[in-house]
Amino acid sequence: xxxxxxxxxxxxxxxxxxxxxxxxxxxxxxxxxxxxxxxxxxxxxxxxxxxxxxxxxxxxxxxxxxxxxxxxxxxxxxxxxxxxxxxxxxxxxxxxxxxxxxxxxxxxxxxxxxxxxxxxxxxxxxxxxxxxxxxxxxxxxxxxxxxxxxxxxxxxxxxxxxxxxxxxxxxxxxxxxxxxxxxxxxxxxxxxxxxxxxxxxxxxxxxxxxxxxxxxxxxxxxxxxxxxxxxxxxxxxxxxxxxxxxxxxxxxxxxxxxxxxxxxxxxxxxxxxxxxxxxxxxxxxxxxxxxxxxxxxxxx
Amino acid sequence: xxxxxxxxxxxxxxxxxxxxxxxxxxxxxxxxxxxxxxxxxxxxxxxxxxxxxxxxxxxxxxxxxxxxxxxxxxxxxxxxxxxxxxxxxxxxxxxxxxxxxxxxxxxxxxxxxxxxxxxxxxxxxxxxxxxxxxxxxxxxxxxxxxxxxxxxxxxxxxxxxxxxxxxxxxxxxxxxxxxxxxxxxxxxxxxxxxxxxxxxxxxxxxxxxxxxxxxxxxxxxxxxxxxxxxxxxxxxxxxxxxxxxxxxxxxxxxxxxxxxxxxxxx
Numbered sequence: 030x031x032x033x034x035x036x037x038x039x040x041x042x043x044x045x046x047x048x049x050x051x052x053x054x055x056x057x058x059x060x061x062x063x064x065x066x067x068x069x070x071x072x073x074x075x076x077x078x079x080x081x082x083x084x085x086x087x088x089x090x091x092x093x094x095x096x097x098x099x100x101x102x103x104x105x106x107x108x109x110x111x112x113x114x115x116x117x118x119x120x121x122x123x124x125x126x127x128x129x130x131x132x133x134x135x136x137x138x139x140x141x142x143x144x145x146x147x148x149x150x151x152x153x154x155x156x157x158x159x160x161x162x163x164x165x166x167x168x169x170x171x172x173x174x175x176x177x178x179x180x181x182x183x184x185x186x187x188x189x190x191x192x193x194x195x196x197x198x199x200x201x202x203x204x205x206x207x208x209x210x211x212x213x214x215x216x217x218x219x220x221x222x223x224x225x226x227x228x229x230x231x232x233x234x235x236x237x238x239x240x241x242x243x244x245x246x247x248x249x250x251x252x253x254x255x256x257x258x259x260x261x262x263x264x265x266x267x268x269x270x271x272x273x274x275x276x277x278x279x280x281x282x283x284x285x286x287x288x289x290x291x292x293x294x295x296x297x298x299x300x301x302x303x304x305x306x307x308x309x310x311x312x313x314x315x316x317x318x319x320x321x322x323x324x325x326x327x328x329x
Numbered sequence: 330x331x332x333x334x335x336x337x338x339x340x341x342x343x344x345x346x347x348x349x350x351x352x353x354x355x356x357x358x359x360x361x362x363x364x365x366x367x368x369x370x371x372x373x374x375x376x377x378x379x380x381x382x383x384x385x386x387x388x389x390x391x392x393x394x395x396x397x398x399x400x401x402x403x404x405x406x407x408x409x410x411x412x413x414x415x416x417x418x419x420x421x422x423x424x425x426x427x428x429x430x431x432x433x434x435x436x437x438x439x440x441x442x443x444x445x446x447x448x449x450x451x452x453x454x455x456x457x458x459x460x461x462x463x464x465x466x467x468x469x470x471x472x473x474x475x476x477x478x479x480x481x482x483x484x485x486x487x488x489x490x491x492x493x494x495x496x497x498x499x500x501x502x503x504x505x506x507x508x509x510x511x512x513x514x515x516x517x518x519x520x521x522x523x524x525x526x527x528x529x530x531x532x533x534x535x536x537x538x539x540x541x542x543x544x545x546x547x548x549x550x551x552x553x554x555x556x557x558x559x560x561x562x563x564x565x566x567x568x569x570x571x572x573x574x575x576x577x578x579x580x581x582x583x584x585x586x587x588x589x590x591x592x593x594x595x
């Protein structure tokens with residue numbers, strides 16, 4: 030039996046109010062060592078508030094959060110690398126000086142810096158320029174290097190691919206996957222759903238400050254309604270396809286659309302008895318899951 | 330404490346500090362080297378006697394006929410106040426700027442305790458004001474060496490007067506520090522800091538000008554600053570020094586507690 034993995038982040042009924050304004054309300058979740066945890070939600074849902082509570086930048090109104098079993102504070106932060114959603118760099122510093130300044134505040138040396146600068150194409154000439162001369166993408170690369178450079182055990186990434194070109198995004202995803210393979214933990218807050226789907230094993234979704242889902246991407250997909258489009262050689266009675274797992278069947282001549290939830294095996298077995306000409310069965314995408322959860326809000 | 334937390338704001342403000350220090354040094358050099366050419370305390374007294382009382386009051390309540398009284402007025406010169414106040418406010422409000430620009434998030438997501446960050450920013454401000462005042466002291470001593478009339482002021486008393494001035498500015502910086510620990514924008518921190526310094530100066534000024542307000546002067550930190558006494562070599566009342574020190578230390582403690590308890594979000 031595999032040993033139980035340690036809990037890295039534990040939030041219990043975490044609530045934050047800003048006066049009368051809602052921040053988050055009773056959010057509970059846990060992230061274990063080695064998890065790549067996606068944190069999803071529309072703008073203003075409470076993602077950044079949750080991150081700031083985890084990092085000890087905000088005080089909770091009620092509830093608690095721990096990081097590596099400790100309350101958020103210097104001891105826990107020694108093992109954290111953070112990419113903030115809003116980058117607050119010292120504009121007059123050069124990139125290299127800024128990285129040195131931030132590395133100097135860590136307990137360990139910035140042993141990954143050289144590799145990261147190569148991976149994200151930050152040349153010595155780039156690093157010698159003042160930060161105020163950096164483009165949005167360059168700033169984001171600098172944010173990534175400062176977060177990863179001391180090889181932290183937990184990475185908290187708030188919209189980390191913002192401003193990056195597709196090639197650099199790819200490098201970021203590779204970096205996250207490599208980090209996860211080393212047994213480190215990644216907490217990724219994003220609204221770029223394909224990105225979360227690509228790198229995360231578990232996701233949590235927040236809506237209006239409340240956690241509405243927390244489970245693995247695979248189990249979310251399994252619960253999703255998926256569309257199976259079949260073209261038959263001749264029209265058939267759609268009722269013959271109403272087998273377990275098939276929620277609805279729509280027939281239009283030889284074209285039949287099945288809406289399947291859970292295992293597709295009974296539906297496929299029923300179809301095998303029919304003269305199939307073509308079949309398209311898309312896997313459930315996180316975007317659809319996301320929209321299913323947020324549709325009431327989006328259509329309001 | 331990480332030295333870089335103190336050095337970073339000093340490095341960022343190095344040109345501002347250089348300009349302010351050069352300004353104060355020039356003022357001190359001009360004031361001391363022109364003492365005799367100007368006609369000393371006699372001339373200043375004659376000039377002040379011809380002026381309206383409100384303007385005379387700006388020079389303070391020292392006897393300007395003595396060299397100690399004459400030079401005590403330089404500490405209240407609007408330019409001197411601007412140079413020292415500029416250094417204090419430019420640096421002490423850096424913490425609020427860090428919160429406003431989200432730089433504080435990057436710093437505090439590292440093993441840096443909040444109180445350490447805030448204390449480092451206060452120490453940077455104190456070091457900045459100290460550097461400006463030290464340049465003023467050196468310029469004063471240089472001017473004294475050039476001007477025999479000023480040499481009746483002993484160098485050690487000159488240094489003690491500037492140290493006393495630093496204590497006054499430590500107290501003002503501490504009150505500004507409390508404001509900067511509570512607000513989330515540099516603009517608000519600057520407003521509170523300038524407001525406090527200006528109000529304190531005004532209370533002292535009005536108290537000197539208008540006898541019924543004499544007692545209210547005690548609410549101003551400037552009331553407890555008597556550079557003329559220090560320059561003359563007679564110690565200012567110990568209570569005044571203790572009070573300024575208490576304001577300085579109390580302000581820092583209060584600011585640190587406020588920064589520890591607050592939310593960090595720009």
